[in-house]
Amino acid sequence: MNSEIKFGIVVFPGSNCDHDAYHVAKHIMGQDARFIWHKEGSVGDVDVVVLPGGFSYGDYLRCGAIARFSPVMKDVVRFAHEGGTVIGICNGFQVLCEAGLLPGVLLRNKSLKFECRVVRLRVENALTRFTQKYTRGNVISIPIAHGDGNYFAEPDVIHQLLDHQRIVFRYCDANGEITPESNPNGSILNIAGIINERGNVLGMMPHPERASEELLGMNDGRKVFESIIESVMNQCSTIAERVG
């Protein structure tokens, strides 16, 4: 059995964390990784789709609003509906919300400033395919870099997220307490990342791909990639057993 899984990193005009994601998938995690230009009609035979950070289409109109209509997005939606693993980071999270794969929206930061710094996150759900290598309650350090990360959704949506443990990461302080001071952008309930109902699509504002090697000062984000790889490999072996 092939021991590498395939990451497909979508490149929109204005994506700028695509190479970081590629580097982590390929060189740190030792997996297969390829770029998918947004004009492609298909994501191909990848196991994981990454919508990277950046400023797709210059953030014109709204963050992620135009990228959502890129040709490849139709196939990303299909891939997600078939249960494929999709992770959207920062601008990728905004694109997922605009595309309707995740609920809610990311508003301008409450401070009106572009917030670029290392923040702490508490892992709220460690039973997802994106976080299974963490333990619930883990406090991790990961950088953020965004002007529009203020998560908002209607109260009924927030209740659904809470009821089904779909809030995966929340901004917290060094002790893991969820406080207003530790909220960098004004997000409801300090939300930093959520998953869809089926659990195969994650959106998060912080950048795990910038925190995946000691050389760059921190590697708390690495387990996001390790979790994805482990879960995809487990799926593959389950399928192989059934077929075998």
Next chain:
Amino acid sequence: MFIAKITVTLRKSILDPQGKAVLHGAHSLGYAAVNDIRIGKFIEMKIDAPTEAEARRVTEEICQKLLANPVMEDYRYTMELSI
């Protein structure tokens, strides 16, 4: 040809930090009577359509699909005949 003049604003229930900052500026200038400022977008769209009803239908669709995100924004527009 018709011209749709579209205004997109944050929904009333959503805090508009940009509007708040500008309101603060107005107050600093001494305009104490100003008690709220909301900031939105103004979009002009020219449409080739045989009738105003058709131009409105197109505008409505584009507003819902692209120009406004209903989770956070409201839109309204006027339609003018262009020569």
